[in-house]
Structure formats: structure tokens, C-alpha cells
Amino acid sequence: MSTIEHESVQVADIHEVDNFTASSRLLPAELCPISDVTVPAQGLGAVIVGLGRAGLGLHVPCLEKIGREGGGVSPYGAVVGLVDSVEAGTRRALHRLEYDYGYDPARVSRATCLADLKVDRDHTVVHICTPADDHAATLREATDAGFRRIIVEKPCAANAAEVDEMQRIADRTGASIGVINPYLYSRSIASCKDKIQQVGRQPHYLEFEMSKPRTSPTLAGRSRPESVIDVELPHQIATALYLTDSPRYRVLRAEVRHMHYREVDTDPCQVVRNMGVGVIVLELDECVAVLVSYLDALTRTRQLKLRFPNTEHIEAFLPVSGEDHTSVVVEYSGRNTDGSTEQRRVAKLPDDMLTRCLFDMYSRFVTGSPQVSDLAFNRKVVDVMDKAKTLAWIRR
Ligand SMILES: NC(=O)c1ccc[n+]([C@@H]2O[C@H](COP(=O)([O-])OP(=O)(O)OC[C@H]3O[C@@H](n4cnc5c(N)ncnc54)[C@H](O)[C@@H]3O)[C@@H](O)[C@H]2O)c1
Known part of the structure; x- marks a missing residue:
């Protein structure tokens, strides 16, 4: 100590720094700007894999906040897919989307594996929120299913050899990968x-x-x-x-x-x-x-x-x-x-x-900019x- x-x-004196508008709170000057590029009309869709504390308890509320506060330039659209190896997990998550955020359940695809999801792969970000020893395998599953924009929860993987494997998958498929580091x-x-x-x-x-x-x-x-x-x-x-x-x-x-x-x-x-x-x-x-x-x-x-x-x-x-x-x-x-x-x-x-982190990651996916928290940083x-x-x- x-x-x-x-x-x-x-x-x-304590200075309260509270003179931010809602969107500038999410998008200060140092984060990736998205105003001069074409943002997809609906923003990018989100698929959440692993609907526990991180996926359902942290990512979904932050994404919904981005949707609410991002104004006309939100790079995030809506949750379009839910995946959990336990069927009850996707049912619980769909219930939460419907009752807490007003989703129409018919517009959200649910599955126990990524390959079975019925979503547009080209306008979707996959959030890997499963335990760390599963991240490399889930990344392979996501790229095999055609997804190319991927967010991975921390820690990136169970060991450095698995991060190397994730890098090989990214190099082979051209997938863009960001790791959560709030x-x-x-x-x-x-x-x-x-x-x-x-x-x-x-x-x-x-x-x-x-x-x-x-x-x-x-x-x-x-x-x-x-x-x-x-x-x-x-x-x-x-x-x-x-x-x-x-x-x-x-x-x-x-x-x-x-x-x-x-x-x-x-x-x-x-x-x-x-x-x-x-x-x-x-x-x-x-x-x-x-x-x-x-x-x-x-x-x-x-x-x-x-x-x-x-x-x-x-x-x-x-x-x-x-x-x-x-x-x-x-x-x-x-x-x-x-x-x-x-x-x-x-x-x-x-x-x-975490909301700023997700906002910046989505903005970088939209603009095609490299992620700040990439695999090379997370390998260290x-x-x-x-x-x-x-x-x-x-x-x-
Ligand atoms: N950023 C943060 O502050 C923060 C907070 C908590 C957890 N995490 C990280 O998030 C990850 C998950 O942690 P958690 O606390 O949410 O775990 P959890 O145990 O609460 O939830 C994990 C979920 O993933 C599902 N799952 C497991 N294997 C799967 C697979 N192969 N395919 C699909 N679903 C699968 C489980 O059924 C469960 O619903 C970990 O890497 C953890 O370190 C980050």
C-alpha cells in the first residue's frame, strides 16, 4: 500500500466534466470518426454468442445505449442473432430483448451454433462472449459460417498459442477482429x-x-x-x-x-x-x-x-x-x-x-479502419x- x-x-476544487452532448460522450475527438463515411442505413447488426454475464448483461445494454444516444450516425443497428450452446440461454435472452428493449422476437434469429443463424453475414458483427478457452474455436466457427467482423471478450484466449491460431484465422479469411479492452x-x-x-x-x-x-x-x-x-x-x-x-x-x-x-x-x-x-x-x-x-x-x-x-x-x-x-x-x-x-x-x-469501446469498434468496422485493441496487442x-x-x- x-x-x-x-x-x-x-x-x-472538483471540476465536473459534464458539458458533453449525448453523442460526443460516445464519440470524442480521439475515437474513430464516422461522420464523413456512408453508414449503413440501419447500422450494423449484432450477433451475440454466449448469453451470460458479458453477452447479455454487459454487451446488449451498451449496444442499446449506442442505438439510443448515437443520434443519426449510429454505426450499430440492432441485435439480429442470439447463439448459446444452451437453448434456454437464447430463450431467456430473447425474452429480455422483447420486454426490456421492445424487440419483435420474429426479427431475431436464434440458434445453438453460428452456422444455423439466418442473418445477413455482410452487415453483422459477431460478439464472442463465451469463456476464454472457447474463443479460438468460436472464432473459427464464425469465420467458417461467413462472418468477417468479430469482437472477442477479454481475455483474448486461454494462452498465446491460441492467439497465434486466431491470427492465422484472421490472415487466412481477412476477418477484422477487435478484443474488448474497456x-x-x-x-x-x-x-x-x-x-x-x-x-x-x-x-x-x-x-x-x-x-x-x-x-x-x-x-x-x-x-x-x-x-x-x-x-x-x-x-x-x-x-x-x-x-x-x-x-x-x-x-x-x-x-x-x-x-x-x-x-x-x-x-x-x-x-x-x-x-x-x-x-x-x-x-x-x-x-x-x-x-x-x-x-x-x-x-x-x-x-x-x-x-x-x-x-x-x-x-x-x-x-x-x-x-x-x-x-x-x-x-x-x-x-x-x-x-x-x-x-x-x-x-x-x-x-x-465499455459503451465507448463498442461504439469505437463498430465505427472502425463501418470505416474499415484497424481496431485499436487488435490481436497483436492482446497477444502481449x-x-x-x-x-x-x-x-x-x-x-x-
Ligand atoms: N469485459 C468485462 O468486464 C467482462 C465481464 C465478465 C466477463 N467477461 C468475459 O466474458 C467471457 C464470458 O464470461 P461470462 O462471465 O459472461 O460467462 P458466463 O458463464 O456468465 O456465460 C457464458 C455463456 O456462454 C455460453 N457458452 C459456453 N460455451 C459456448 C459455446 N461454445 N457456444 C455458445 N455459447 C457458449 C454458456 O452457456 C453461457 O451462457 C469471458 O471471457 C470473461 O472473461 C468480461
Whole structure:
């Protein structure tokens, strides 16, 4: 833990950055512009494969928000297809589309495999929201069925060899593939990136904690993660690589602990191997990054700190729920005359990063632009995960 929490700070004014129109909230200057190209009249259709927490709980609401707020230039049209290996999953999802979003069920194709879907392959984006060990196989199934625009949930795949296989599929078929990395689209992460540019050098220390209570989904086996390293740490690794833009990375240390759980003291303790706490220490050129994730925490924390070789540092408090999307960024520079840390700027930012991420991905599919979070970037993320799993004795 850093010492900053114990230091007295001079509190600056909070600036609420709320003067965005609905569409500029989704499409700021740095994201892919779509206004000067021909957007398909209906926008691109979406096929969701894997209708669990990510597919039905996260992607569908964000897409519908894009449809509502994107104004006349929305690159997204509507959900046109639902696929889940469990038939009850597609039935539940269709019910949700009908009752929550007013869909006509007759206009949505349902199937237990992509090949059986009755949708227009040329104007459709496939969202692969199945567990990570299934992503490469589902990508092959999608391209074999004729789809060429594909979004893959994080982590990109179960290991780097599978990412290589996905790259071969993309090269052979010409499919355009983007991997979900919402933190690359966070406004507070963008503030940290701006700070690095302003200081003119990398931070020498980066600390990123993402913790939450994830006991019930873990006991229920949701999304089948191999370890704590597969849940929040892919976001943290991607953010550290993106911020430092470092061509070289080295995993200095990686450790995991089991998750222990019992409802009441008299119950036997349940142990879930390698799913409690994860720590990865990375060397990224001049920067040491310490990434921490507790999945048996009692509260949610998403906090990033960057320290620079001069006395400056910046902290980002990222959104902790799917309901409220606000980040707070605090910048510090030097010391006050009484020795306390001088707090220079506090900014409150609207930060609906998954919606911005999906909006940008669809815009790039429409314009034929390369994806920001492509397979090459995500191969590095998965490679760090592989090396960390070996160091932490998850794989022998
Ligand atoms: N971006 C995020 O913040 C975020 C959040 C949660 C999960 N995820 C990621 O999303 C992916 C899925 O996680 P989840 O929590 O939604 O899992 P989940 O267990 O809630 O849902 C997975 C769904 O996929 C279906 N499925 C499994 N194999 C399939 C196949 N071959 N074809 C079709 N359907 C299949 C299952 O029946 C289930 O309905 C994982 O990669 C996970 O890491 C990302």
C-alpha cells in the first residue's frame, strides 16, 4: 500500500466534466470518426454468442445505449442473432430483448451454433462472449459460417498459442477482429496518458488494484477462469502496457492465493484453488508496475496510481459498478510548505468505457479502419498472463 492515503492533502476544487452532448460522450475527438463515411442505413447488426454475464448483461445494454444516444450516425443497428450452446440461454435472452428493449422476437434469429443463424453475414458483427478457452474455436466457427467482423471478450484466449491460431484465422479469411479492452477507452486512463506526455517520460512506478467480492460467481463456475489472473488482471495488464507503450516487458514476480469461503463459522470452509488473490509485478522499460487483484474482497476497488521521477503523481479512481460510470482523477505535484502533498487538480469525468469501446469498434468496422485493441496487442497481454501463471505455479 502506498503512503499517500496517510498524507494530509490540500483539497482542490472538483471540476465536473459534464458539458458533453449525448453523442460526443460516445464519440470524442480521439475515437474513430464516422461522420464523413456512408453508414449503413440501419447500422450494423449484432450477433451475440454466449448469453451470460458479458453477452447479455454487459454487451446488449451498451449496444442499446449506442442505438439510443448515437443520434443519426449510429454505426450499430440492432441485435439480429442470439447463439448459446444452451437453448434456454437464447430463450431467456430473447425474452429480455422483447420486454426490456421492445424487440419483435420474429426479427431475431436464434440458434445453438453460428452456422444455423439466418442473418445477413455482410452487415453483422459477431460478439464472442463465451469463456476464454472457447474463443479460438468460436472464432473459427464464425469465420467458417461467413462472418468477417468479430469482437472477442477479454481475455483474448486461454494462452498465446491460441492467439497465434486466431491470427492465422484472421490472415487466412481477412476477418477484422477487435478484443474488448474497456480501460483503453476510459477518460481517466486518457488523463493519465496525457499526464505522461506532459511530464515527458514514463512513470517510474505504476500501481493498479482491481478488487471485488466475486465469491458466488466463482462457486457457481461462471466464465470458467483458470485462476484469479484471468478475471480482472487482463484489464490491468492491458492498461499498464497501453499507458507505458513499452516495447519490452518482463514479469518480475507473480503470486496467487486460493479463495476461502464459508457462510457461517460452523460451515466447512470451501477452497477454490488459485481464485483468491493475484499479484503481478512487471518491468516495463523504466517503469515497475504492481498489479493487485483480490476476488474475495468485501468492497470494490479500482484504483490506479502513477508516480514520476520528479515529485508529480496522478491517481485515478475508476467506476466500480455497471450502474454509475464516473471516474475521479486527482493530480499531485510537489509539496506544500508544511510538507503535505500538494493536490493540484481533481476532476470528475463521465466514464462509460465499455459503451465507448463498442461504439469505437463498430465505427472502425463501418470505416474499415484497424481496431485499436487488435490481436497483436492482446497477444502481449496473454503472453504476460502465461508467464505469470508459470511463475505462480498455476501451470507447471
Ligand atoms: N469485459 C468485462 O468486464 C467482462 C465481464 C465478465 C466477463 N467477461 C468475459 O466474458 C467471457 C464470458 O464470461 P461470462 O462471465 O459472461 O460467462 P458466463 O458463464 O456468465 O456465460 C457464458 C455463456 O456462454 C455460453 N457458452 C459456453 N460455451 C459456448 C459455446 N461454445 N457456444 C455458445 N455459447 C457458449 C454458456 O452457456 C453461457 O451462457 C469471458 O471471457 C470473461 O472473461 C468480461
